[in-house]
Amino acid sequence: xxxxxxxxxxxxxxxxxxxxxxxxxxxxxxxxxxxxxxxxxxxxxxxxxxxxxxxxxxxxxxxxxxxxxxxxxxxxxxxxxxxxxxxxxxxxxxxxxxxxxxxxxxxxxxxxxxxxxxxxxxxxxxxxxxxxxxxxxxxxxxxxxxxxxxxxxxxxxxxxxxxxxxxxxxxxxxxxxxxxxxxxxxxxxxxxxxxxxxxxxxxxxxx
Amino acid sequence: xxxxxxxxxxxxxxxxxxxxxxxxxxxxxxxxxxxxxxxxxxxxxxxxxxxxxxxxxxxxxxxxxxxxxxxxxxxxxxxxxxxxxxxxxxxxxxxxxxxxxxxxxxxxxxxxxxxxxxxxxxxxxxxxxxxxxxxxxxxxxxxxxxxxxxxxxxxxxxxxxxxxxxxxxxxxxxxxxxxxxxxxxxxxxxxxxxxxxxxxxxxxxxx
Numbered sequence: 220x221x222x223x224x225x226x227x228x229x230x231x232x233x234x235x236x237x238x239x240x241x242x243x244x245x246x247x248x249x250x251x252x253x254x255x256x257x258x259x260x261x262x263x264x265x266x267x268x269x270x271x272x273x274x275x276x277x278x279x280x281x282x283x284x285x286x287x288x289x290x291x292x293x294x295x296x297x298x299x300x301x302x303x304x305x306x307x308x309x310x311x312x313x314x315x316x317x318x319x320x321x322x323x324x325x326x327x328x329x330x331x332x333x334x335x336x337x338x339x340x341x342x343x344x345x346x347x348x349x350x351x352x353x354x355x356x357x358x359x360x361x362x363x364x365x366x367x368x369x370x371x372x373x374x375x376x377x378x379x380x381x382x383x384x385x386x387x388x389x390x391x392x393x394x395x396x397x398x399x400x401x402x403x404x405x406x407x408x409x410x411x412x413x414x415x416x417x418x419x420x421x422x423x424x425x426x
Numbered sequence: 427x428x429x430x431x432x433x434x435x436x437x438x439x440x441x442x443x444x445x446x447x448x449x450x451x452x453x454x455x456x457x458x459x460x461x462x463x464x465x466x467x468x469x470x471x472x473x474x475x476x477x478x479x480x481x482x483x484x485x486x487x488x489x490x491x492x493x494x495x496x497x498x499x500x501x502x503x504x505x506x507x508x509x510x511x512x513x514x515x516x517x518x519x520x521x522x523x524x525x526x527x528x529x530x531x532x533x534x535x536x537x538x539x540x541x542x543x544x545x546x547x548x549x550x551x552x553x554x555x556x557x558x559x560x561x562x563x564x565x566x567x568x569x570x571x572x573x574x575x576x577x578x579x580x581x582x583x584x585x586x587x588x589x590x591x592x593x594x595x596x597x598x599x600x601x602x603x604x605x606x607x608x609x610x611x612x613x614x615x616x617x618x619x620x621x622x623x624x625x626x627x628x629x630x631x632x633x
Binding site: 230292293294327339342367384 | 436437498499500501502504508532534537539540541542543544545546547548549551552572573574575576589590591592593
């Protein structure tokens with residue numbers, strides 16, 4: 220599949236780009252700044268497209284079969300990027316006939332009211348995007364990881380509708396998002412994710 | 427003690443105000459908007475002071491022995507309110523000789539890098555405020571609750587340096603913050619908080 224990675228320059232996004240570059244899929248890394256193009260091309264050897272989630276993104280999706288959404292506003296524009304930017308990309312993917320959409324969400328995105336007030340705008344934005352994706356015609360997977368670390372990948376996870384408090388490496392989150400592209404049991408599923416005992420594909424097949 | 431409640435009009439703050447109004451302490455409810463004064467006076471029968479955490483707050487602290495900080499920016503101005511506003515109030519409390527400062531923080535405030543990028547600005551702001559308080563001469567207590575609910579109080583908690591993923595009612599968070607004023611084992615302590623089995627005072631005395 221031709222896979223567009225939104226947020227390819229981010230903490231999880233770079234792991235995704237590296238994995239896809241080494242896979243049988245064809246990766247297209249989406250970045251916001253022209254200045255990131257050379258770096259991404261040189262580091263990962265993938266096609267790079269410049270697109271801003273707050274503007275027209277149609278050119279980024281041309282010919283894409285799947286999207287992995289790992290973009291984030293870093294709190295600067297949660298409504299513009301985390302909510303409306305994600306929704307814009309979902310709508311455009313649907314319009315252009317993409318088959319798959321894999322969303323990097325967040326644990327507690329489905330219950331923002333249970334977080335401190337300062338965290339709620341981000342979680343509400345993620346929830347609105349997740350719900351828009353669930354209501355779309357795309358074959359979606361929504362992944363909600365716990366606390367993120369920069370430790371090396373373990374390749375082993377726990378994935379379920381609800382999990383305990385726990386951590387997971389950004390590298391394992393990326394592996395899970397990429398694996399979800401091909402594992403049918405993740406189609407139409409929304410699940411939480413932490414480090415665990417099961418190999419990633421086994422855990423996903425058990426969903 | 428004369429206790430200033432910063433953020434008295436908020437989700438946890440109103441519970442705190444109600445508890446202090448019924449206690450042997452004397453409550454002074456701090457609100458940002460003049461329009462909230464009548465409501466707070468009528469509902470809780472406490473003194474109300476108007477002060478904005480982004481401006482001079484010295485008048486709010488006159489004669490106060492303790493502060494409970496439960497204010498929050500709702501994500502609109504995390505640096506101005508959650509970080510710098512808290513630091514301003516800490517500095518002023520120290521300057522005016524307050525004895526106690528009880529801070530409502532958040533689980534994961536001590537590891538913002540483990541949260542999605544969109545949550546990090548708030549958690550970083552809370553961490554900066556917590557660390558400023560820890561470095562002050564005030565006798566502090568820093569409370570980091572898990573997921574917040576609006577269920578009725580249970581009066582039973584689990585409090586420890588690290589707890590599992592879990593929930594707690596805003597009413598029980600308020601009870602814990604108020605109880606901490608008088609329980610010496612909470613002095614100089616920073617702990618996480620979820621619903622549990624132990625009565626609040628017992629749990630705090632076990633810290």
